[in-house]
Amino acid sequence: MTLATAYWCVLVAALLPYLWVAVAKASAPRYDNRNPRGWVARQDNPRLQRAYNAHLNALEAFAPFAAGVALAQLSGVAPSTIAALALGFVSLRVVHGLAYVADLALLRSLAWFGALGCVIVLLVRAALAVA
Template structure:
């Protein structure tokens, strides 16, 4: 089960990768007013990286529930690990495509990550029956 748990850690840290990218593309960072600083950014890549940051936070709770629920329900570890790894790959690509301005690809990989989360939750529900 360690692969899926490492994926939980990766998913929990992923939003901070995107915020670091947002700061790298933005103007001089102001730690006294971080939210105001972000709101003033005009660089499209900084704004997109911040949006990827927020989206990564939004995706995390359901993914975590799926991994933990599947594990508790006794779903085969191979399936949990595979879906968790695929989720991380999709979420990394989601941020990359977001920052690159590739909206169709971004939406496609978002759907892939969402499908992994749904699959984990469905497998947990089926195993619990």
């Protein structure tokens, strides 16, 4: 695996929030693009709420992941390690979103912790590489 793999994973992770918000918008009729957050707040569709929450969570998870990949690369961590952790992160974040929409709370939480673990390992490896 190469560093390019990790960079592609950053792109996929950047796009995941938009996948989940598309699922949210498609889960109820008459999406209001003039006031999207108000529209979401007025909905009582549980699937829509879960998909929107997956969207927000994916946005929150992206910055630490992107920073972890960049810092690991800048500090000289092995590209194969960075790529493996990036693939793990993206895979777990896809599982997280699917589990969120499907209301599988335990699987969602396990995927969330696993993805966070990938980010932590990236950041720790970066710190150790420059120490």
